Amino acid sequence: MGRVIAIANQKGGVGKTTTAVNLGAALADRGQRVLLVDLDPQCNTTLTLLPGGPDAGRGDGGRSIARAGTIYEALAEGVALRDVVVRLDERLALAPASRDLLGVERRIGDEPGRDLLLRDLLVDVGEDFDVVLLDCPPSLGLLTVNALAAATEVLVPVECQEYSYFGLSQLLDTVGVVRKRLNTALRIAGVVVNRYDRTSPLQRQWLDHLHRELAGQHHLFGTIIPQSRRVPRAAQARQSVVRYDPASSVATAYKNLALEVGHG
Amino acid sequence: MGRVIAIANQKGGVGKTTTAVNLGAALADRGQRVLLVDLDPQCNTTLTLLPGGPDAGRGDGGRSIARAGTIYEALAEGVALRDVVVRLDERLALAPASRDLLGVERRIGDEPGRDLLLRDLLVDVGEDFDVVLLDCPPSLGLLTVNALAAATEVLVPVECQEYSYFGLSQLLDTVGVVRKRLNTALRIAGVVVNRYDRTSPLQRQWLDHLHRELAGQHHLFGTIIPQSRRVPRAAQARQSVVRYDPASSVATAYKNLALEVGHG
Ligand SMILES: Nc1ncnc2c1ncn2[C@@H]1O[C@H](COP(=O)(O)OP(=O)(O)OP(=O)(O)O)[C@@H](O)[C@H]1O
Numbered sequence: 430m431g432r433v434i435a436i437a438n439q440k441g442g443v444g445k446t447t448t449a450v451n452l453g454a455a456l457a458d459r460g461q462r463v464l465l466v467d468l469d470p471q472c473n474t475t476l477t478l479l480p481g482g483p484d485a486g487r488g489d490g491g492r493s494i495a496r497a498g499t500i501y502e503a504l505a506e507g508v509a510l511r512d513v514v515v516r517l518d519e520r521l522a523l524a525p526a527s528r529d530l531l532g533v534e535r536r537i538g539d540e541p542g543r544d545l546l547l548r549d550l551l552v553d554v555g556e557d558f559d560v561v562l563l564d565c566p567p568s569l570g571l572l573t574v575n576a577l578a579a580a581t582e583v584l585v586p587v588e589c590q591e592y593s594y595f596g597l598s599q600l601l602d603t604v605g606v607v608r609k610r611l612n613t614a615l616r617i618a619g620v621v622v623n624r625y626d627r628t629s630p631l632q633r634q635w636l637d638h639l640h641r642e643l644a645g646q647h648h649l650f651g652t653i654i655p656q657s658r659r660v661p662r663a664a665q666a667r668q669s670v671v672r673y674d675p676a677s678s679v680a681t682a683y684k685n686l687a688l689e690v691g692h693g
Numbered sequence: 694m695g696r697v698i699a700i701a702n703q704k705g706g707v708g709k710t711t712t713a714v715n716l717g718a719a720l721a722d723r724g725q726r727v728l729l730v731d732l733d734p735q736c737n738t739t740l741t742l743l744p745g746g747p748d749a750g751r752g753d754g755g756r757s758i759a760r761a762g763t764i765y766e767a768l769a770e771g772v773a774l775r776d777v778v779v780r781l782d783e784r785l786a787l788a789p790a791s792r793d794l795l796g797v798e799r800r801i802g803d804e805p806g807r808d809l810l811l812r813d814l815l816v817d818v819g820e821d822f823d824v825v826l827l828d829c830p831p832s833l834g835l836l837t838v839n840a841l842a843a844a845t846e847v848l849v850p851v852e853c854q855e856y857s858y859f860g861l862s863q864l865l866d867t868v869g870v871v872r873k874r875l876n877t878a879l880r881i882a883g884v885v886v887n888r889y890d891r892t893s894p895l896q897r898q899w900l901d902h903l904h905r906e907l908a909g910q911h912h913l914f915g916t917i918i919p920q921s922r923r924v925p926r927a928a929q930a931r932q933s934v935v936r937y938d939p940a941s942s943v944a945t946a947y948k949n950l951a952l953e954v955g956h957g
């Protein structure tokens with residue numbers, strides 16, 4: 430099994446999905462075989478990359494025809510992960526989410542070892558991929574715990590704003606608990622700044638603050654992802670920004686991030 | 694009991710906290726007695742408005758000295774809501790959150806009527822406030838369900854981007870279920886566009902799309918909240934933007950929203 434990177438932060442809207450989609454594409458472009466796993470009931474990675482989106486193949490009564498087709502069935506109904514993976518191109522594949530994930534905690538909440546279901550699912554595809562990226566929902570609930578328990582490392586997107594900074598200590602506490610009880614090998618790949626606006630004095634202050642606070646304890650990636658209108662445009666065009674506008678500064682930033690992550 | 698407005702959207706980062714803080718201040722400035730309730734374990738409303746933030750009064754061992762002091766104790770330990778409310782100024786008060794909320798689902802998950810705990814807590818302060826605003830976390834779990842069950846109406850901040858649009862139908866489904874089973878009076882006050890950048894063609898397209906999709910079914914507030922650097926600056930200064938820079942276009946937008954909500 431290669432690297433499994435959970436992209437997590439309970440702070441909403443910091444760019445977990447955007448990081449999963451674009452880092453995934455950039456790693457694939459560097460020759461890595463990449464699997465994206467969408468663990469968010471909002472299905473945003475699936476909406477962006479799965480042809481036809483989360484509702485593709487929905488048959489009568491709303492039940493998906495390709496019922497074997499999402500991470501929900503793999504977690505809650507014993508379907509093998511290999512049977513839900515959709516190949517997007519030569520080196521990029523996706524295990525899509527569905528809205529049913531909203532009910533997964535109720536469904537598997539009392540299952541013994543419920544925190545380790547994803548870890549065991551990933552064994553099934555271990556040989557097929559070099560890197561697995563897990564897009565987490567904005568919470569520290571069962572789905573994120575499953576991701577942390579299955580991961581070799583966690584990557585934390587943040588914005589340079591106090592709210593996303595405040596939540597960092599809560600997230601790191603949870604990572605510590607998961608490492609102690611469920612996954613001793615879990616390490617923190619690092620924190621990556623997203624939506625950075627270098628003309629904002631406030632953001633510069635927070636960037637300095639992050640450098641000081643993390644110094645010596647956790648890695649802060651050198652690559653900073655800029656705020657760029659191309660990001661929502663690319664998502665609208667159902668593409669990563671790395672494919673949508675490869676020469677743009679934000680695409681270049683993701684390629685640099687892939688380089689940094691590649692050497693991790 | 695006056696109006697209880699749940700500010701909810703499971704999409705992360707759309708501006709639930711920013712709306713709670715600023716709409717609250719604008720309603721108070723119009724003479725309404727306002728209670729803000731922070732239901733998010735991230736404590737962002739509390740971080741912004743409580744003097745000293747969520748960790749204020751933390752004694753030895755991290756347990757808060759003013760233990761009666763947060764919504765966690767009210768929900769999970771039977772403390773009366775009146776004993777956790779902090780008066781911020783003449784017409785604005787806050788029931789602060791604490792990080793302990795992270796464990797509240799485990800703590801009260803098996804309590805009979807667990808979805809209605811907040812509704813019953815609010816009865817205690819019903820006579821003291823004209824409007825209660827509930828800042829929800831980015832999920833549709835127990836805390837948000839408690840908010841919807843306690844609310845007279847729900848206000849949904851969205852950004853003009855596909856991800857936040859896609860989640861709208863999931864949220865409205867949940868509202869429908871809560872209305873049927875827990876709170877027949879729950880109505881949708883409306884959807885409010887936040888972080889709007891009128892120079893972005895993509896956002897204009899989504900605004901048009903929202904108008905068309907919601908037409909005749911749900912109310913879309915006429916007031917649109919612009920993207921503005923003053924918002925994170927005000928939060929940094931521990932103030933609402935309505936107090937921080939009252940003449941700014943974003944402060945004016947919140948005053949207009951308060952007018953619209955006031956006539957709701
Ligand atoms: N670098 C960027 N430049 C411009 N917009 C961005 C950037 N990164 C993210 N966004 C936008 O910010 C919003 C939030 O990003 P995204 O949905 O990826 O965050 P998230 O952390 O996955 O959110 P959630 O917490 O809901 O899962 C989206 O509308 C996205 O298009």
Ligand SMILES: Nc1ncnc2c1ncn2[C@@H]1O[C@H](COP(=O)(O)OP(=O)(O)OP(=O)(O)O)[C@@H](O)[C@H]1O
Nearest residue numbers: 441590705706707708709710711831919920921924
């Ligand atoms: N109108 C605005 N102009 C500029 N920035 C804004 C605006 N509204 C919100 N923001 C910024 O966007 C970020 C997300 O806003 P906020 O935290 O209020 O959203 P939220 O929905 O409460 O997030 P969460 O889902 O994590 O609870 C914050 O950094 C905030 O400062």
Ligand SMILES: [Mg+2]
Nearest residue numbers: 445446469473
């Ligand atoms: Mg996401």
Ligand SMILES: [Mg+2]
Nearest residue numbers: 709710733737
């Ligand atoms: Mg919030």
